[in-house]
Amino acid sequence: MLTVPLQLPDSDIVFYPSLLDGQESDRFFTQLTEAIDWRQDWITIYGRSMPQPRLTAWYGDHGKSYTYSGITMHPSPWTGTVLDLKAKAEEVSGVVFNSVLLNLYRDGNDSMGWHSDDEPELGPGPVIGSVSLGGTRRFMLRHRAEKGLKHQLKLTSGSFLLMQGTTQHYWQHQIPKTKRPVPPRINLTFRVINHSTSMSLTDSL
Numbered sequence: 001m002l003t004v005p006l007q008l009p010d011s012d013i014v015f016y017p018s019l020l021d022g023q024e025s026d027r028f029f030t031q032l033t034e035a036i037d038w039r040q041d042w043i044t045i046y047g048r049s050m051p052q053p054r055l056t057a058w059y060g061d062h063g064k065s066y067t068y069s070g071i072t073m074h075p076s077p078w079t080g081t082v083l084d085l086k087a088k089a090e091e092v093s094g095v096v097f098n099s100v101l102l103n104l105y106r107d108g109n110d111s112m113g114w115h116s117d118d119e120p121e122l123g124p125g126p127v128i129g130s131v132s133l134g135g136t137r138r139f140m141l142r143h144r145a146e147k148g149l150k151h152q153l154k155l156t157s158g159s160f161l162l163m164q165g166t167t168q169h170y171w172q173h174q175i176p177k178t179k180r181p182v183p184p185r186i187n188l189t190f191r192v193i194n195h196s197t198s199m200s201l202t203d204s205l
Ligand SMILES: O=C(O)CCC(=O)C(=O)O
Pocket: 101, 103, 112, 117, 130, 132, 139, 155, 173, 175, 187, 189
């Protein structure tokens, strides 16, 4: 499979343009649109509550809850379609994932702001395997300390982006809004959650 390492300092990022072919991508997109329990969550930013500019869902192994931006998501049990994509992501990356955040960007007004995926439950070197389906969107990266260091790439349908090592420590990423008309896009970020250091009562129930 074609692999494109992004040669950015303080990072370990590899882009795979064609994890899936066009037909597979279309099939997965349609299946996920229908089978996923998409929800509109609200986030709290600077003390103000607002709807997230996208729909989301969280699937994973039992007990692998995830907290970010003031929301705790409890995983829905895996579905066949998501497991099929997980197997493909695992095959190319050699990583065993135990959870996934799904994002549905309905149009160019949906977005995800600058952030790093560095929550404690992701461990010191988070591994993020990101599958894109549907409309192409721009993925931007910026270094947290070296302000001039930036990069961007187009996440096309069927592509896979693997980020690991120190990437989340040194870099932020975003999917900006766009005024251009874009078809809906589904993104799945497969993750490895480890609660061993912060087992809570609800995790053990
Ligand atoms: O939609 C994307 O490609 C990025 C999603 C993302 O950064 C995330 O879910 O943390």
